[in-house]
Amino acid sequence: MTKEHGTGYGIYVxxxxxLLVLTGATVAVSYANLGLMNVAVALLIASVKASLVALFFMxxxxxxxxxxxxxxxxxFFLLLxxxxxxxxxxxx
Numbered sequence: 001m002t003k004e005h006g007t008g009y010g011i012y013v014x015x016x017x018x019l020l021v022l023t024g025a026t027v028a029v030s031y032a033n034l035g036l037m038n039v040a041v042a043l044l045i046a047s048v049k050a051s052l053v054a055l056f057f058m059x060x061x062x063x064x065x066x067x068x069x070x071x072x073x074x075x076f077f078l079l080l081x082x083x084x085x086x087x088x089x090x091x092x
Contacts, residue, residue: 015056022049
């Protein structure tokens with residue numbers, strides 16, 4: 001049984017404002033001098049933004065487990081590829 005997701009336009013406005021705030025945070029982090037943490041913080045903010053877009057604008061929040069599986073398995077493989085690449089370059 002699927003959930004009703006009659007969220008209305010209000011949630012989209014709230015998510016849009018959150019995306020604007022997070023974009024501003026990304027710009028602010030780019031000007032801060034955090035060393036190697038700049039990239040980590042920027043990727044963390046980008047991950048939150050991508051999650052908001054996937055959950056609300058792509059309606060993933062209201063899908064069943066099979067659709068979630070198809071959405072999360074490629075992310076798992078992406079993490080494997082990035083982890084393998086980083087381990088190769090960091091430990092040479």
